[in-house]
Amino acid sequence: xIELQNVSKVYAGQDGExxxxxxVNLSIQRGEFVVIRGPSGSGKSTLLLTAGGLVRxxxxxxxxxxxxxxxxxxxxxxxxxxxxxxxxxxxxxLLPYLNVLENVLVPTISGARKSDRTEAAELLQxxxxxxxxxxxxxxxxTGQRQRVAIARALLNRPRVILADEPTGNLDPDNAxxxxxxxxxxxxxxxxxxxxxxxxxxxxxxQRIVLLQNGKISFLREESLKPSHATE
Amino acid sequence: MSMLRMLIxxxxxxxxxxxxxxxxxxxAVALLVSVLTMSDASERETVRLMRDMGFNILIVPKNTxxxxxxxxxxxxxxxxxxxxxxxxxxxxxxxxxLVATLQKKIVWRDRKVLLTGVLPEAPVRGREKKPPMGYTIxxxxxxxxxxxxxxxxxxxxxxxxxxxxxxxxxxxxxxxGSKDDIRIYGDLHDVQEVLRKPGKINVIEALRCLxxxxxxxxxxxxxxxxxxxxxxxxxxxxxxxxxxTRKMVEKYAAFIIPTVFLVCAVxxxxxxxxxxxxxxxxxxxLRALGFGSxxxxxxxxxxxxxxxxxxxxxxFAVGTGIALQFGPQIFHLTAxxxxxxxxxxxxxxxxxxxxxxxASYLPAVVAITQDPAVTLQEE
Numbered sequence: 001x002i003e004l005q006n007v008s009k010v011y012a013g014q015d016g017e018x019x020x021x022x023x024v025n026l027s028i029q030r031g032e033f034v035v036i037r038g039p040s041g042s043g044k045s046t047l048l049l050t051a052g053g054l055v056r057x058x059x060x061x062x063x064x065x066x067x068x069x070x071x072x073x074x075x076x077x078x079x080x081x082x083x084x085x086x087x088x089x090x091x092x093x094l095l096p097y098l099n100v101l102e103n104v105l106v107p108t109i110s111g112a113r114k115s116d117r118t119e120a121a122e123l124l125q126x127x128x129x130x131x132x133x134x135x136x137x138x139x140x141x142t143g144q145r146q147r148v149a150i151a152r153a154l155l156n157r158p159r160v161i162l163a164d165e166p167t168g169n170l171d172p173d174n175a176x177x178x179x180x181x182x183x184x185x186x187x188x189x190x191x192x193x194x195x196x197x198x199x200x201x202x203x204x205x206q207r208i209v210l211l212q213n214g215k216i217s218f219l220r221e222e223s224l225k226p227s228h229a230t231e
Numbered sequence: 232m233s234m235l236r237m238l239i240x241x242x243x244x245x246x247x248x249x250x251x252x253x254x255x256x257x258x259a260v261a262l263l264v265s266v267l268t269m270s271d272a273s274e275r276e277t278v279r280l281m282r283d284m285g286f287n288i289l290i291v292p293k294n295t296x297x298x299x300x301x302x303x304x305x306x307x308x309x310x311x312x313x314x315x316x317x318x319x320x321x322x323x324x325x326x327x328x329l330v331a332t333l334q335k336k337i338v339w340r341d342r343k344v345l346l347t348g349v350l351p352e353a354p355v356r357g358r359e360k361k362p363p364m365g366y367t368i369x370x371x372x373x374x375x376x377x378x379x380x381x382x383x384x385x386x387x388x389x390x391x392x393x394x395x396x397x398x399x400x401x402x403x404x405x406x407x408g409s410k411d412d413i414r415i416y417g418d419l420h421d422v423q424e425v426l427r428k429p430g431k432i433n434v435i436e437a438l439r440c441l442x443x444x445x446x447x448x449x450x451x452x453x454x455x456x457x458x459x460x461x462x463x464x465x466x467x468x469x470x471x472x473x474x475x476t477r478k479m480v481e482k483y484a485a486f487i488i489p490t491v492f493l494v495c496a497v498x499x500x501x502x503x504x505x506x507x508x509x510x511x512x513x514x515x516x517l518r519a520l521g522f523g524s525x526x527x528x529x530x531x532x533x534x535x536x537x538x539x540x541x542x543x544x545x546x547f548a549v550g551t552g553i554a555l556q557f558g559p560q561i562f563h564l565t566a567x568x569x570x571x572x573x574x575x576x577x578x579x580x581x582x583x584x585x586x587x588x589x590a591s592y593l594p595a596v597v598a599i600t601q602d603p604a605v606t607l608q609e610e
């Protein structure tokens with residue numbers, strides 16, 4: 001479904017070039033739950049954003065359903081993201097001036113789907129946020145903010161969720177809860193690509209990939225134990 | 232959820248940024264609107280003041296000794312009365328209000344008197360009709376200058392004899408503080424008759440047009456084309472000074488208004504850039520959520536557009552208020568001409584958002600070219 005073919009990403013740094021990704025080859029199948037682990041600065045986030053069509057690789061291709069997404073125009077790629085990919089970030093990135101319900105509805109402005117307040121409210125109810133619909137992000141706990149971010153990622157019914165350290169700012173209970181929501185999405189047939197440096201996410205994954213200095217090495221290629229994903 | 236709602240909520244959230252921009256735009260629009268609302272009154276006021284000061288262009292026979300002319304205040308040489316009609320019929324545009332006179336210093340009742348025959352103003356062909364300048368004195372009647380009337384105890388309605396001809400005193404003039412106080416004005420043909428100079432005049436008085444770009448050299452050239460046997464002199468340095476002052480004010484406005492708008496545009500641009508920097512992560516997440524460059528740019532240009540539109544409305548109201556409040560104190564004679572100019576609201580509503588959008592263009596480009604990989608990983 002998502003295939004990174006010989007992908008490299010080089011940034012110009014103060015002390016010369018920084019190679020964030022170094023000839024990465026990775027194939028993610030539909031319905032997989034893949035965890036990408038690695039230390040800070042190993043290129044995990046760059047890999048995730050490159051796979052999501054947000055960062056153009058310096059070389060190589062990102063092929064989704066047989067199409068190199070970087071051959072699409074910026075507008076087509078934005079439309080592709082809006083309709084197929086949900087992003088969840090460590091810093092939540094909720095818009096501070098919108099309330100919870102409005103934050104969840106933001107992706108509908110991109111035109112991928114029609115605005116559906118009822119569906120957004122139901123989604124928030126499932127994520128135990130129905131009593132916070134009209135609160136601002138600043139009035140929420142970090143766990144609640146991440147649940148809103150997940151609801152926002154799910155609203156457009158994406159096929160893939162790309163999650164960048166989604167539990168990095170959460171306590172263990174909230175972190176487990178977030179991973180449960182991702183598992184629920186996976187169980188429903190969605191594909192999850194989770195970037196983290198936490199080992200405890202491994203038990204949710206079917207496949208774990210280690211990234212170091214922009215290079216990839218597979219820890220385990222076959223599905224793990226019939227864990228949360230397949231219970 | 233709509234883009235407009237999102238825009239409005241963001242504006243409400245970052246009020247200070249928007250208010251600083253709004254004050255700047257409103258001030259620029261208010262300045263423009265107040266100046267333009269009063270410009271008509273300003274122009275008319277200058278024209279009225281100049282007109283009230285009397286004629287400032289003098290056309291005399293070519294061989295007139297100007298040194299004598301300025302010392303005596305009339306030309307000793309003469310020219311045909313037809314000259315004034317030739318000039319009026321030429322359709323000349325650099326001068327208006329043409330009045331032909333015949334003036335001669337005579338001794339009357341042991342006094343030196345300037346006897347002045349005046350022909351009613353000759354209308355210039357093709358020019359808009361305006362209230363005439365100069366005197367229209369009926370035949371057989373005269374106007375007597377203040378000093379003569381006072382010292383000789385001449386009363387209105389009385390009869391005086393000048394060079395053997397009787398005249399009824401139609402009016403005793405108010406004090407002028409000039410040689411006009413020792414003048415006796417009569418109809419041109421009456422004066423020609425008593426001076427035995429039929430069909431002759433020695434000065435054509437006129438008012439120089441305040442049209443933009445018309446200089447004395449242009450006036451001279453245009454008159455010389457019609458009346459080659461004449462000289463043109465300009466009188467009334469105060470009137471010229473007024474015209475120059477008006478020109479200077481216009482030049483100042485022509486400098487200050489674009490300058491204010493440029494400063495405003497730079498200010499709006501900087502505020503917009505600051506807004507872009509503040510919203511770096513928001514731009515990154517919007518990209519991730521499927522917003523293309525067009526929609527991201529629309530967020531910033533749309534905000535600039537709203538800023539310009541609101542600034543135009545506030546600026547028009549403030550500018551018009553200033554003009555209505557202070558205009559009548561500045562322009563006493565033409566205060567009634569100061570009214571709201573609603574066309575300026577339309578122009579402001581079009582121009583101000585366009586200017587703000589232009590000023591925010593570069594910040595919008597900065598916004599759409601930001602690398603989400605960098606901004607989304609910032610804490």
